[in-house]
Amino acid sequence: MDNALHATAREHLREACRAGGIAVLTGAGMSAESGIPTFRDAVLSIPSPPAAAVPRGESAVLGRPGDGGGLWSRFDPAQLASEEGFRADPQRVWDWYAERRDGVRAAQPNAGHRALGAFAARHPGVLAVITQNVDDLHQRAGNTDAIRLHGDILEDRWLQACRPGCGRAPASAVPGRPPRCADCGNLVRPGVVWFGEMLPSHAIDAAERAARSCLVMLVVGTSGAVWPAAGLAGLARRSGAWVAIVNPHESEIDAEAHAVLRGTAAQLLPRLLDDL
Ligand code: APR
Numbered sequence: 001m002d003n004a005l006h007a008t009a010r011e012h013l014r015e016a017c018r019a020g021g022i023a024v025l026t027g028a029g030m031s032a033e034s035g036i037p038t039f040r041d042a043v044l045s046i047p048s049p050p051a052a053a054v055p056r057g058e059s060a061v062l063g064r065p066g067d068g069g070g071l072w073s074r075f076d077p078a079q080l081a082s083e084e085g086f087r088a089d090p091q092r093v094w095d096w097y098a099e100r101r102d103g104v105r106a107a108q109p110n111a112g113h114r115a116l117g118a119f120a121a122r123h124p125g126v127l128a129v130i131t132q133n134v135d136d137l138h139q140r141a142g143n144t145d146a147i148r149l150h151g152d153i154l155e156d157r158w159l160q161a162c163r164p165g166c167g168r169a170p171a172s173a174v175p176g177r178p179p180r181c182a183d184c185g186n187l188v189r190p191g192v193v194w195f196g197e198m199l200p201s202h203a204i205d206a207a208e209r210a211a212r213s214c215l216v217m218l219v220v221g222t223s224g225a226v227w228p229a230a231g232l233a234g235l236a237r238r239s240g241a242w243v244a245i246v247n248p249h250e251s252e253i254d255a256e257a258h259a260v261l262r263g264t265a266a267q268l269l270p271r272l273l274d275d276l
Contacts (some may be wrong), residue, residue: 003039007260009272012216016126017276018136020215023128025117025207026265028070029221029247031264034107038070039245040223041249082195086159090187097190101153107153109141112220112265117142118235126262128210132222132229134192146204149199149229155191162186204228207274211236220246220273224253233257246272 028038065206075096086093109117112201120127120143129138129146134153138146156170156179163184170188173179179188193199207229211217217236224230233256237243244259245251246268256262260270 002261006271007263009244009259009261010276012244013089013272013276016215016242017123018228020130021126021210021213021230022216022218023130023210023214023236023241024139024218024220024221025211025222026131027222027229030131031107031110031133031135032127032221033110033112033249033264034135034137035188036103036107036135036170038221039071039072040169042223063274068085076197081192083159083197086187086194091177093189097153097192101190104136106155107135107137108269109137112267112269113137113141113143115210115269115273119276123276128206128214130207130210130229130232132226134190147191147203147210149203149207151190151192151200153190153192156188157191159187159189199228207232208235210238210243214239214241217241217243218269219251219253219257220269221241222247222251222253224251 013022028036032038032041032135037198038175044123066268075086079088080093081095116127116129116138118128122161125267127143129143131146131148132150134148134150136152136154154174158170158181162181164166166181166183166186168183170179173186173188174182196248202240211232214236217233218232222230224233229252233243233245233253237256242259243255244261245257245258246261246263246265248262248264
């Protein structure tokens, strides 16, 4: 990484530590060095799912999946990360998430996660972590208040509201692939935001507040391909924040940044934060 750029970034972070706030927006690249695959690395052409996508800027609907590599180069997001896909083949989708859940449980926070956790412990109230990731590595590293834009892969949720009077918790479902309600047959699904679904309003509201009020935003390990998350960098910049991207490769939102730091999350975050 360019030393002058590094020194500039540290200066902005030091100032933000003293007099304001720091927001960190993370994506799948944040967990890549923990062994969790990203979605779009190693570009291959794959089909985009049907009409779930929406033009940029329309709020709170998870947008344009599937034009890249990573998981989406090997699996079709329309079939595996949408309600339609789940209804079409619940067992296949359940099995795919079960495999990803095992991967998350087996993974450990990397040096990047740990640097953010330790920073938050040293500077209570200064750091807001906003993540697109559905793993729990930020939380395990100490950022238990991380804002989860796309849900939690380890959480179970009912596919739809149970029949009136049913009121069972997903944990009580009859085991299966997927588990189902003994009374009304309702299916259990993973607690993630699928393509075409709304983001949790409390999460996007909190993320936008953090983007508007921070003095520095670090954008770590995201391609910037999915909205509204990708719009947070521009919102922070328009609100006066200094924005820096941490990514070994080009992203779709590099133009929003004052500085692009080419490197990985586990390499650069400790260097940027450790002795602040
Ligand atoms: N450190 C930092 N960045 C990395 C690393 C690393 N070790 N490895 C890869 N990257 C970068 C890649 O260069 C890429 O820009 O991380 C980015 C990963 O991009 P995506 O796979 O598109 O993941 P993300 O941006 O999180 O995707 C957004 O899309 O599929 C949906 O819901 C899913 O939350 C996800 C959303």
